[in-house]
Amino acid sequence: MEKTLVITPSRCTACKTCELACSFKHVRNGALGLSRIRAFMRGEGKNVILTCFQCDEAACVKVCPVTALTRSESTGAIEVDEGRCIGCGLCSVACPFGHMNHDSAMRIAVKCDLCKGEPACATFCPTRTLEYK
Amino acid sequence: MTNNKTINLEIDGRFFQADEGMTILEVARREGIEIPTLCQHDALEPVGACRLCLVEITHPNWKGWKGLVTSCLYPIEEGLQVTTNNPEIHTARKTLLDLLLARCPEATYIQKCAAEYGITATSFKKREEETTCILCGLCVRVCAAKGCNAIGATGRGITKGIAVPFRQPPPDCIGCAxxxxICPTDTIKYTDTEDLRKIWGHKFKMVKCVSCGRPVMPEKQLEFEAAKAGLDAKYLTTCPQCSQDQTLATVQSSFQSKTVPGGSLEVAR
Incomplete structure (x- = not known):
């Protein structure tokens, strides 16, 4: 069975290590604004982690005019083909959860791809809020 | 299952195998060999407009004949020998960038590309009529890929340009921008205000985010995209920020109602 990113919010301290790990893994200069995962500090035990749900019937995949968004066979994650993406931003609007991010400098969509099977956020999470299992 | 024939070819002295029908550029990119391009885009049909992807090809059977071809269009063939960089190719690319700089001296993107080849000012006569359009055709092809075909190329030679039919606001334009x-030199301009998007002479009425009221996309685009993707239009009427805020609120309320039944967390602990 495919592994999934399991989030246990009660353990989260909103330290934002996941955001840092994600940025350094994916973004050229580690810009935090383009992290594919977000940690929101809302008080102990109420912190929220938001990242792509990798929906089965994903709206982003449906609206993409150039099929730049496809599901990876190995991880089950929806991945952006950066060469194909035309940066129209339609997927950002279509995602009902607001999980698509947009790199305005590169003019491409960015989203969680589970790091091709080794999510950096889960590797670096100090409290095991994020686990890949 | 693909029944594609495997083809053996040589690029820069290295031997590769690839499926029949692939272009030289596709094989080179797959193998990490860099070939510069301006008009190429993975999602769009190659047209060979910029000609920067020139490579030299030859074949053992061609009796020493060799030539420069655009790698984005040239399909691979058995035994082909490709050189991606040598002094001749470098000179050809340099001349192309020199010509582009003569056409568009103000285009910063072209200035940057030319500088990589050591050109800071064009050696040709500058074009009198100012433009930053390099005629790469990306805009025309992306419009076709969206399924609109609202804009096109007009004229030939020095009068060639990107334009709308009859210089009138194109009826097929949905205002998606x-x-x-995609324009590499930012030649195509549009302006967004609270209510309107102005592009190609059109004034499109914008759909407002149902939550915050900020403009999301033109009404015409919303209809088009919803019908094309088979999605309910409500998927496209909330801005990304409000969607995220709503998700956040939903997750937070689920904490209060389920995981902490007795009220605050301190009480529960």
Whole structure:
């Protein structure tokens, strides 16, 4: 069975290590604004982690005019083909959860791809809020 | 299952195998060999407009004949020998960038590309009529890929340009501004205000985010995209920020109602 990113919010301290790990893994200069995962500090035990749900019937995949968004066979994650993406931003609007991010400098969509099977956020999470299992 | 024939070819002295029908550029990119391009885009049909991807080809059977071809269009063939960089190719690319700089001296993207080849000012006569359009055709092709075909190329030779039919606001334009987003030199302009998007002479009424009221996309685009993707239009009427805020609120309320039944967390602990 495919592994999934399991989030246990009660353990989260909103330290934002996941955001840092994600940025350094994916973004050229580690810009935090383009992290594919977000940690929101809302008080102990109420912190929220938001990242792509990798929906089965994903709206982003449906609206993409150039099929730049496809599901990876190995991880089950929806991945952006950066060469194909035309940066129209339609997927950002279509995602009902607001999980698509947009790199305005590169003019491409960015989203969680589970790091091709080794999510950096889960590797670096100090409290095991994020686990890949 | 693909029944594609495997083809053996040589690029820069290295031997590769690839499926029949692939272009030289596709094989080179797959193998990490860099070939510069301006008009190429993975999602769009190659047209060979910029000609920067020139490579030299030859074949053992061609009796020493060799030539420069655009790698984005040239399909691979058995035994082909490709050189991606040598002094001749470098000179050809340099001349192309020199010519582009003569056409568009103000285009910063072209200035940057030319500087990589050591050109800071064009050696040709500068074009009198100012433009930053390099005629790469990305805008025309992206419009076709979206399924609109609202803009096209007009004229030939020095009069060639990107234009709308009869210089009138194109009826097929949905105001998505994909042409403006993909333009490498930012030649295609559009302006967004609270209510209107102005592009190609059109004034499109914007749909407002149902939550915060900020403009999301033109009404015409919303209809088009919803019908094309088979999605309910409500998927496209909330801005990304409000969607995220709503998700956040939903998750937070689920904490209060389920995981902490007795009220605050301190009480529960």
């Amino acid at each position: 994909s042409c403006a987003h």
